[in-house]
Structures are given as C-alpha cells and as structure tokens.
Amino acid sequence: MEYISGRYEILDNNDKIVCGKLYKARDLENDVLVYIQLLKDNKYISKSFLPNLIDESTMLNEINSYNIAKILDLGIHLSHEERYFYVVNEYFCGIELKKIIKGNYIDLNSIVTITKKILKTLDTGYSQGLYHGSLSEENIFVDENYNIKIYDYCITKANKGVNVRKDNCIAFLSPHQLNINYTDKESDFFTLGIILFDAIFKKMPFGIGKDEAEMLKLIDKGIDWNTVGINNENIALVNIVKKLTRRTEKYNGINEILIDLSNFMYVKADIEENEEIDEFDEEIDTQINKPKNKIFQKVMLLALTVTMLITVITQFR
Structure with missing residues (x-):
C-alpha cells in the first residue's frame, strides 16, 4: 500500500x-473514501501554484455544484528526492469516461446526454469566472445513471492559466495552450470536441504528438475525415465536433452548443421514427399479401390439375 x-x-x-x-484512497483521519492525485513539480508549474490553489479551492467549494468535485486537502509529498503536490478530492461512485469510451459501452444518445451535462457544469464554472483548462476523459467520472462529476477544476487557473502537463494530457490541449x-x-470547447470525436469513433482526432511542436503540426494537418464512418445518423454530431475543433467560425457560448445537440437529438429521433414506420409498413404489406399468395397458389395448383386431366383423357381417345 502507498x-x-x-x-x-x-x-x-x-x-x-x-x-x-x-486514485481511490481512504482518509485514515476521517475514515472516508476520497480521490487523490500527485502532480510532479516541473518547469510548467508556477512557484505560487500551491498557495493559489488553496485560494481557488476555497472559492470552488463555495460554488457547491453537485457536478464539480470539491477539493478537500492539498499539500506537498516528497518521495525519492522528487517533489510532488497532492490534491485530495471528494469521492464519487462512478468510473472514468475513458473506460466507458474504450469499453464500447456508449451509444450516440448516451454521448449526447453526457456531453450536455458536461456543458452545463462548465457553464456553472463560467458564471463564476472559472474555466477548467485541463479537461480529459480521465477527470470526468460517470455513474450508472449518467450523472457526472468533473475533477481538476482550479488546477490550471491556480497555475496562472498554464496547463501543468499531466501524463498523457498533451493530446487534449488546445492550440493556444x-x-x-x-x-x-475556448480551450475547454476544443478539448470537448476531441472527447466527442473519440467517443463517436474510438480514436483520437489528431493522434498524439510526442511534444508540443509535433502536436501543433498534427492539429494544423487537420482531421482525416475519410478514415472514419460518417453516416446519416451521426453527421449532425460530427458537424458539432468540426465546429468545436476548428480555428475560425467557432462556438461563442454554451447555449449554441446545447442548441445544436438538441437539434441533433430531434433529427435522430425523427430518423428512427421513420425507420420504425417503414418496418411497420413492410410487415403490414407482408400480412396483406400473404392471403393473396395462398389464393394464387391454389389457383395455379387447380389449373395444373385440370391440364393434366385433359392430357390424360386426350391420350385415351
């Protein structure tokens, strides 16, 4: 145990x-479950990071949003001559969005449901002047009823707007980050577009660069839309991803994205309803034609019998 x-x-x-x-952990002092993470002190982390994070976490907890994880404790952890910051958050009985996406446990309706909840949570933060800045599939947790809890709020803001570069986070950063x-x-919108793309197509839209320069080149190269399966069912959702991840003509606010998501659900429901009607019509048509087919078969059998009788009588004359 650690x-x-x-x-x-x-x-x-x-x-x-x-x-x-x-990581899930137990607070031995209060005998409760918590989530804890270590952030290695690196060149991206400001000297004022920890005191800033203490201040930001106090304001974060005052927001008191169910979907935003509260910060319970902060401190410094020393190990093998390395210096780490530890951040303790409230526990939530769910799993990482990454595991849901990679496990293929999510359909388009569920993707939209979760995305709407993420957007409304982000909007709560924006109303208090608080962006996220380090969204990823690993700090969004989802329970069996698709309730969500978003972690890592305040970490980027406490670091003066500089992302602290967690392991494997580089593929989720916006170009200006x-x-x-x-x-x-806008950084959050861009990241949300990446998460949406991965949820739909099970792959990262730009790949993963080894460093900032390579990642920027991959983003500038753009998404190869010919390598993914775009169809009538997901095209409206794909258009939302395109608008979230492009450099110009972007979304100006949360409501614009929510409207497009609602329109997508409306169109999808209409398509599904028409498909059900078509299937129903085919079934009715089959039922109607079934008696006709039986009558036709009887007539043909009678005609064949009469023909055979005439042939036999003719031969005996």
Missing part, C-alpha cells in the same frame, strides 16, 4: 503511481 502524507492510503494501485491519475500557454473557455 501512503500520502501519512494520512491517505491509496487503495487501487498495483504498480508505480502515475502522476495526475486520480500548446503554443503560448494561454487558457480560456
């Missing part, structure tokens, strides 16, 4: 701890 600060016992770790990953370390709500 212990952080002598107080938090990590429960779901069988190997070396990965920095930035949320990669290029000039600037974060705003």
Whole structure:
C-alpha cells in the first residue's frame, strides 16, 4: 500500500503511481473514501501554484455544484528526492469516461446526454469566472445513471492559466495552450470536441504528438475525415465536433452548443421514427399479401390439375 502524507492510503494501485491519475484512497483521519492525485513539480508549474490553489479551492467549494468535485486537502509529498503536490478530492461512485469510451459501452444518445451535462457544469464554472483548462476523459467520472462529476477544476487557473502537463494530457490541449500557454473557455470547447470525436469513433482526432511542436503540426494537418464512418445518423454530431475543433467560425457560448445537440437529438429521433414506420409498413404489406399468395397458389395448383386431366383423357381417345 502507498501512503500520502501519512494520512491517505491509496487503495487501487498495483504498480508505480502515475502522476495526475486520480486514485481511490481512504482518509485514515476521517475514515472516508476520497480521490487523490500527485502532480510532479516541473518547469510548467508556477512557484505560487500551491498557495493559489488553496485560494481557488476555497472559492470552488463555495460554488457547491453537485457536478464539480470539491477539493478537500492539498499539500506537498516528497518521495525519492522528487517533489510532488497532492490534491485530495471528494469521492464519487462512478468510473472514468475513458473506460466507458474504450469499453464500447456508449451509444450516440448516451454521448449526447453526457456531453450536455458536461456543458452545463462548465457553464456553472463560467458564471463564476472559472474555466477548467485541463479537461480529459480521465477527470470526468460517470455513474450508472449518467450523472457526472468533473475533477481538476482550479488546477490550471491556480497555475496562472498554464496547463501543468499531466501524463498523457498533451493530446487534449488546445492550440493556444500548446503554443503560448494561454487558457480560456475556448480551450475547454476544443478539448470537448476531441472527447466527442473519440467517443463517436474510438480514436483520437489528431493522434498524439510526442511534444508540443509535433502536436501543433498534427492539429494544423487537420482531421482525416475519410478514415472514419460518417453516416446519416451521426453527421449532425460530427458537424458539432468540426465546429468545436476548428480555428475560425467557432462556438461563442454554451447555449449554441446545447442548441445544436438538441437539434441533433430531434433529427435522430425523427430518423428512427421513420425507420420504425417503414418496418411497420413492410410487415403490414407482408400480412396483406400473404392471403393473396395462398389464393394464387391454389389457383395455379387447380389449373395444373385440370391440364393434366385433359392430357390424360386426350391420350385415351
């Protein structure tokens, strides 16, 4: 077992701890479950990060949103001459969105349901002047009823808008985060587009670069839409992804995205209804034609019998 600060016992770790990953742990002092993560001190992290995060977490907890994970404790953890920051969050009985996507447990309706909840949670933060800045499939948790809890709020803002570069996060960063370390709500929109693409097609839209420069080149190259299955059912959702991830003519706010998602659901429902009607019509047509087919068969059998009788009588004359 691994212990952080002598107080938090990590429960779901069988190997070396990965920095930035949320681990289920037990708070030995209060005997409750929590989530804890370690952030390795690196060149991207400001010297004022920890005091800033203490201030930001206080304001975050005052928002008191069910969908935003509260920060319960913060501190410094030293291990093998390495310096880490630890962040303790409230526990939520769900699983990472990444596991749902990679496990193929999600359909288009569920994708839209979860996306709407993510957007409404982001809107709650924006109303308080708080962007996220480090969204990924690993810090969005979903339960069996598709309720969500978003973690890592305030981490980027406490670091003066610079993403702290968690392990494997580079593929979720917006171009201006990669290029000039600037974060705003458009960064969240871009990241949401990446998550949506992966949820629909089970692959990252731009791939994963080894560093910022390569990742920017991949983004500039664009998404190869010929390699994915676009059809009548998902095309409206694909258009939302395109608008979230492009450089110009982007969404200006949450409501615009929610409207497009609602329109997608309306069109999808209409398509499904028409398909059900077509199937019903085919079934009715089959039922109507079935008696006709039986009558036709009887007539043909009678005609064949008469023909055979005439042939036999003719031969005996």
